[in-house]
Amino acid sequence: MNNFGTEEPRLVNPDRTGLNAFFKKVYGYMFLALLVTAATSYVGVTVFAVQIATMLSNPIAILILAGIMMAVASFASGQSMSNPGRSFGLMMGYSVLMGVFFTAIALTVNLGMIFSAFVTTAAVFGGMALYGLNTKRDMSSMSALLFGAVIALIIGGIINLFFFNSVVYLLISVIGVVVFSLMTAYDMNKLKQLYFSVQGNTQSEQGVAVFGALSLYLDFVNLFIYILRLFQIFGNNND
Structure with missing residues (x-):
């Protein structure tokens, strides 16, 4: 999960001024991507609802879209250090594709449930991000475990797409929440260390920020997707 090949620095009371400015930039880019996703979903629901619903009603179309999104995300990540501007553009493109995917969700889930899931996601994400930023523990040892868990979630999700089982769907959703909660803490912890390893190099700092x-x-x-799934599962059980 470390694309930079940098040795983990040992930090002793580092100056947090630059770190705070760095994370301000990181979250600025992230929130812009979320805004693009939300705007794309709004346009999808209000203008292209029929077309998108028809397209994503086919499991093969979902897999194709997912494959394209994974390729774009991977390429964006790989370009972040050598060409931060291109990587940022690819991230915005990925945000648009994610907006198309979320259009299908917005067409089938009521806005109240979406809002509740979003607030819950923001709370969990914020708590885990703070933990990852402030803990003195080196979380790099979790890399292989988290990567394996993500791969297992992807494979399990694909299999369940074709051979749906409600128990498996619930299990995948619960595991997904746990995995991406831990992934949030891990990524924040890793980013803090990456920042100090490139501090002072403007292009490298920009690449790490993207x-x-x-x-x-x-x-x-x-995290939002899996939390929303749990809201749907237990919301339907209460009806």
Whole structure:
């Protein structure tokens, strides 16, 4: 999960002024990406609802869209250090694609549930991000475990897309919330260390900022998706 190949620095009471400015930039990029996703979803619901609903009613179309999104995210991450501007543009493109995906969700889930899931996601994300930023623990040892868990979630989700089982769906949703909560803390912890390893190099700092914004954006939207699933499952059980 470390695209930079940098050795983890040991930090002793580092100056947080630059770190705070760095994370202000990271979250600025991340919130811009979320805004693009929300705007795309709004246009999708109000203008292209029929077309998007028809397209995403086919599991194969969902897999194709997911494949394109994974390719764009991977390329954006790989370009973050060598060409931060291109990486940022790709992140915005990814945000648009995610907006298309969320259009299908907005068409089938009531706004009250979406809002509740969003608030819950923001609270969980914020808490885990603060933990990852402030903990003195080095979380790099979690990399392999989290990467394996994400791969397992992807494979399990694809299988359940074709052979749906409600118990498996619930289990995947719960595991997804746990994994992306931990991933949020891990990414914040990693970004803090990456920042201090490139501090003073303007282009490298910019590259890490874009990389961090993309990582945290992915953590947030995936956490939101799994939390929304749980809201749907238990909301339907209460009807």
